[in-house]
Amino acid sequence: MTPRLIPVTPANLSPTAHELEASWDALTAEELRRRGSLKWTVEPGVIGAWVAEMDLGTAPAVTAVLEHAVRDSAFGYTSPVLNQALREATARYQREVHDWRVEAEDVLALPDVLSALRAIIARHTPEGSAVIVPTPAYMPFLRIPGELDRELIAVPARRTRVSADAAAGWALDLDAIEAAMAAGAGLLVLCHPWNPVGRVLTHEELDAVAALSTRYGVSVFSDEIHGPLVLDPTLAHTPYASRPGTDPDLTFTATAASKGWNIPGLKCAQLVVSGEARRSWESSALSRNLSNQGAGIGAMATIAAYDEGREWIEAVRRYVRATAGEVEQVLSAAGVGVTRPEGTYLAWLDLSGTAAAASPARFLLERARVAVNDGVTFGRGFESFARLNLAAPRPLALETASRIAQALA
Numbered sequence: 001m002t003p004r005l006i007p008v009t010p011a012n013l014s015p016t017a018h019e020l021e022a023s024w025d026a027l028t029a030e031e032l033r034r035r036g037s038l039k040w041t042v043e044p045g046v047i048g049a050w051v052a053e054m055d056l057g058t059a060p061a062v063t064a065v066l067e068h069a070v071r072d073s074a075f076g077y078t079s080p081v082l083n084q085a086l087r088e089a090t091a092r093y094q095r096e097v098h099d100w101r102v103e104a105e106d107v108l109a110l111p112d113v114l115s116a117l118r119a120i121i122a123r124h125t126p127e128g129s130a131v132i133v134p135t136p137a138y139m140p141f142l143r144i145p146g147e148l149d150r151e152l153i154a155v156p157a158r159r160t161r162v163s164a165d166a167a168a169g170w171a172l173d174l175d176a177i178e179a180a181m182a183a184g185a186g187l188l189v190l191c192h193p194w195n196p197v198g199r200v201l202t203h204e205e206l207d208a209v210a211a212l213s214t215r216y217g218v219s220v221f222s223d224e225i226h227g228p229l230v231l232d233p234t235l236a237h238t239p240y241a242s243r244p245g246t247d248p249d250l251t252f253t254a255t256a257a258s259k260g261w262n263i264p265g266l267k268c269a270q271l272v273v274s275g276e277a278r279r280s281w282e283s284s285a286l287s288r289n290l291s292n293q294g295a296g297i298g299a300m301a302t303i304a305a306y307d308e309g310r311e312w313i314e315a316v317r318r319y320v321r322a323t324a325g326e327v328e329q330v331l332s333a334a335g336v337g338v339t340r341p342e343g344t345y346l347a348w349l350d351l352s353g354t355a356a357a358a359s360p361a362r363f364l365l366e367r368a369r370v371a372v373n374d375g376v377t378f379g380r381g382f383e384s385f386a387r388l389n390l391a392a393p394r395p396l397a398l399e400t401a402s403r404i405a406q407a408l409a
């Protein structure tokens, strides 16, 4: 029998966007510190704007399902029944929201995205082959190949249009990616949308990557954890694997509700994989067993997010987008080059030419009492950049921006 996973509590499930925004605006730094998140507790007494966690809570439908799980003491191991419901909800979400025809049987449960990347490098790429990572890159992408005794080939982004607010100015260097593939690399790690520059890759870019992957027989790991967070209403997230030119045998896609619905601590992600890549995955015990290592309550929360949390995340996207515009105005006026994200809730700040250029995160921590991520951790060449988390109560995000502006003045 399939257990009832979604409790029916309609009164809790639909606050208006206005009510949500008012509740987010009202959150204080003191309250966020009290909640004890990583973002707010590592550097005491400062504004936490670094690690990719949101201050905006989660969807009421997710809270409801978790309250239900608490009442049921549903804290056991995850189960095939829960995993199956997760696979179906993921396929439904991808079909209905991203227009990607995914079969539930091609969705596999994971505890998190990075465990899949580790398994793919260790078990599903040619032994000893290098890993290509476009930079600036989410920091673990730069670390994991070396941990597995693989060479990292960092491919710095091409700057196509240097303008203050143009995420579109950061592009994949397809020539350098091709050269690395031709030289025998075994995997390309795509981050789509791209943390930290907030790019939503175009169909043309995705198709060019697919053509290179096919030509050189090199697998692609497409990390689409930020897919639900496309902020620009004129853009849409197109899953890499949904493009007609991609070869299923060479394609691994990772998704999760963990960024969009702010539940990374609940340990649940998904791998979408078919064809030869799926057979290869199933043939490895290390990879296969990852499906048993997620949290049951993470699966419940993810199902609620995908099925019932779509209006909530729409309100989040609108709120963060408006915040990003206001933060950009303040920072641009202070001489910071702001890459406003097309997707993700992360702004990429160019502090070159400012007093913070030599050591942005330390400068902003000491002088502005704001914790951001240092550019150098995203790859060589980004020493004068910093990543700023915009998923904050808007008054706090604006206080962050004005503290930075004052510190640079």
Ligand SMILES: Cc1ncc(COP(=O)(O)O)c(C=O)c1O
Residues within 6 Å of the ligand: 052, 111, 112, 113, 114, 115, 138, 191, 195, 223, 225, 226, 256, 258, 264, 269
């Ligand atoms: C692009 C990207 N991938 C993966 C992760 C981590 O995902 P997980 O906790 O599922 O490994 C993050 C977290 O910020 C991220 O930004």
